[in-house]
Amino acid sequence: MKFGGTSMAGTERIRRVANIVRAQAARGDQVAVVVSAMAGETDRLVNFCREANPLYDPAEYDVVVASGEQVTSGLLALTLQALGCKSRSWLGWQLPIHTIEAHAKARVESIDAEALIASMEAGEIAVIPGFQGLSEAGRVTTLGRGGSDTSAVAVAAAIKADRCDIYTDVDGVYTTDPRIVAKAKKQKAVTYEEMLELASVGAKVLQTRSVGLAMKEKVRVQVLSSFIGEGAPPADDLPGTMIVSDEEMDELVEKGLMERQLVTGIAHDKNEAKVILTRVPDRPGAVANIFEPLAAASINVDMIIQNVGRDKGETDVTFTVPQSDLARAQALLEDRRGEIGFNRIITDSKIAKISVVGVGMKSHAGVASSMFRALSDRGINIQAISTSEIKISVMIDEDETELAVRVLHTAYGLDAKD
Ligand code: ADP
Ligand code: ASP
Ligand code: MG
Numbered sequence: 001m002k003f004g005g006t007s008m009a010g011t012e013r014i015r016r017v018a019n020i021v022r023a024q025a026a027r028g029d030q031v032a033v034v035v036s037a038m039a040g041e042t043d044r045l046v047n048f049c050r051e052a053n054p055l056y057d058p059a060e061y062d063v064v065v066a067s068g069e070q071v072t073s074g075l076l077a078l079t080l081q082a083l084g085c086k087s088r089s090w091l092g093w094q095l096p097i098h099t100i101e102a103h104a105k106a107r108v109e110s111i112d113a114e115a116l117i118a119s120m121e122a123g124e125i126a127v128i129p130g131f132q133g134l135s136e137a138g139r140v141t142t143l144g145r146g147g148s149d150t151s152a153v154a155v156a157a158a159i160k161a162d163r164c165d166i167y168t169d170v171d172g173v174y175t176t177d178p179r180i181v182a183k184a185k186k187q188k189a190v191t192y193e194e195m196l197e198l199a200s201v202g203a204k205v206l207q208t209r210s211v212g213l214a215m216k217e218k219v220r221v222q223v224l225s226s227f228i229g230e231g232a233p234p235a236d237d238l239p240g241t242m243i244v245s246d247e248e249m250d251e252l253v254e255k256g257l258m259e260r261q262l263v264t265g266i267a268h269d270k271n272e273a274k275v276i277l278t279r280v281p282d283r284p285g286a287v288a289n290i291f292e293p294l295a296a297a298s299i300n301v302d303m304i305i306q307n308v309g310r311d312k313g314e315t316d317v318t319f320t321v322p323q324s325d326l327a328r329a330q331a332l333l334e335d336r337r338g339e340i341g342f343n344r345i346i347t348d349s350k351i352a353k354i355s356v357v358g359v360g361m362k363s364h365a366g367v368a369s370s371m372f373r374a375l376s377d378r379g380i381n382i383q384a385i386s387t388s389e390i391k392i393s394v395m396i397d398e399d400e401t402e403l404a405v406r407v408l409h410t411a412y413g414l415d416a417k418d
Contacts, residue, residue: 001031001235002130002152005039006169007226008072011079017226018079020167024235025085025125032116032126032159034152035076037068042131042145058103062132062142065104066092069129069148077127087125090116092132092140097154099133099141106133106141107209108150111158120159128155149210157217164214164221165235166206171225172241173198173205175414176266180405183415187264189244189252194264194357197391201355202269214243246359262360262367263412268401269353272302273326274383275319277333279343282315289340290317293332299325303353303386303395317342318384320395323349351383352401355393356408368392374411380404 001024003017017035025031037045045065049056073089080087095116099106116126130148133141143150149166156164173195174184190198192215199208205223214221224240233239244252252258280286287306294301299321307316321329326347333345361367368385371392375382380403384395396404409415 002034002148002164002166003036003076003226004148004166004168005036005041007167008035008037008076009039011075014072014075014079017167018076018083018085020226020228021076021080021125022083022085027234027236030120032120032128032155032161033076034128034130034148034155035069035072036130036148037072041068041071059139062103062140066129066132066140066142069131073127073129077125080125080127085125086123087127088119089127089129091129093134095128097133097151099135099143101135101137101141103135103139103141105144106135108133108143108154108213111154113155113158116155117159144207144209146204146207147209149207150213153210153213153217153219153221156219157213162220163235164219165240166210166221166223167226168205168223169225169227170205170223171228171239172223173203173243173265175264176405176409177203177268180268180402181409181415184409185414185416187241187258189242189249189258190264191246191249191359192243193246193390194359195243197355197357197388198265198267201267201353201357201391201393202271203265203267211243260360261358262364263356263358263414264360265357266405266408266412266414267355267357268405269355270398270401271323272320272351272353272395273323273347273349274351274395275321275326275329275333276346276348277317277340277342277344278346279314280317281341282313286315286340287317289336290333291319293336294321294329297325297328297332299329299332303384303393305384320351320353320384350398351395352398352404353393353395354401354404354408355391356412357391359390361390361392370411371408374407375404378403378407380407 049061077087077089097111098109130151131142135141172186173190176184178184196211199206199211221243222240302320304319380400382394386393
């Protein structure tokens with residue numbers, strides 16, 4: 001069972017969580033619980049690091065930001081004890097949860113789960129802070145923002161859990177962010193592949209890596225709400241959204257429990273920034289010169305367009321990077337101005353990426369053209385386009401994000417009928 005930041009925000013809410021955990025244990029299950037820091041806490045800690053040293057050392061950043069989860073794991077164990085349950089916390093370094101060295105964006109390599117399993121078999125409810133791990137060098141690491149989802153899936157895989165229930169502040173995965181579109185529909189099931197794509201383009205209900213890991217380790221993941229009343233159905237009755245294999249989805253469709261849909265969901269991402277390099281030489285090697293230094297600095301480039309060449313063998317190159325990496329990217333490119341041979345760097349953080357995801361696209365034409373038409377009918381200008389087998393993304397002005405998501409939700413017939 002994993003509980004996110006909103007579910008853990010304050011002792012009152014932690015008591016609610018403890019009651020849900022106790023009810024699950026009372027059904028005869030051995031339970032491990034992974035918790036996030038209280039909502040807002042990680043942001044607060046990140047700000048402290050920025051204030052202390054704008055060019056902070058990621059290893060010390062991890063020491064600071066991992067502390068939020070230490071607090072909530074101890075508090076949940078204490079609350080469970082107050083309810084008469086046996087419970088203890090297991091910090092990342094105590095298990096340990098081994099991760100790679102990459103501070104602030106570490107990946108879980110393995111978890112030593114013997115002691116954890118023994119304690120669970122002895123009737124103790126295990127509480128594990130999410131987000132944190134231990135590097136080979138013996139230092140605290142964190143898994144990137146939203147990383148508690150990945151901690152939960154990794155723990156579930158390590159203890160061979162029957163299910164990994166991700167409790168959050170919405171009751172499942174919707175056709176789009178229900179906070180933007182009131183008519184978004186809850187899905188009974190979503191395939192791993194679709195969830196992976198949705199998460200990677202901004203549906204933050206699950207961290208992308210957690211979905212990839214669940215797919216690889218075949219962990220059964222359910223997304224459901226922790227804000228439930230006494231009479232709510234138990235998690236075992238699958239009240240939330242199950243992440244399922246393609247085969248399971250086919251079965252659900254055959255049984256009439258799911259409809260086959262062309263588009264599963266729409267996601268938005270406001271965390272990218274656009275970079276334009278003007279008058280880059282239009283010859284072999286020019287683009288490699290731009291992207292090699294960015295790759296070497298672990299800066300992920302997402303959308304790329306090379307404009308039609310101008311006269312004199314020159315072209316403009318436009319691409320996006322995470323906003324948090326924009327300053328670094330700009331500095332790296334400036335350093336190599338001579339080598340790359342561009343004229344100006346123009347940047348813009350006020351952009352958003354809107355993506356339409358669905359496996360149905362593999363076999364259906366026309367999904368992209370209806371997206372472009374729906375956006376143009378509302379006067380929304382598309383600045384860049386990228387596609388994969390099951391996704392189409394467009395870059396637009398950030399101010400038009402909510403409008404674009406709503407328009408597309410209606411255009412693909414996803415609006416709930418009250
Ligand atoms: P937690 O703190 O529990 O990890 P998050 O804030 O990370 O919760 O993720 C839950 C939020 O994800 C929801 O409050 C919702 O606004 C947002 N969200 C974005 N896209 C979707 C979607 N397609 N379905 C459900 N929630 C979504
Ligand atoms: N507390 C961390 C964050 O806010 C991890 C998480 O909640 O998943 O990013
Ligand atoms: Mg989250």
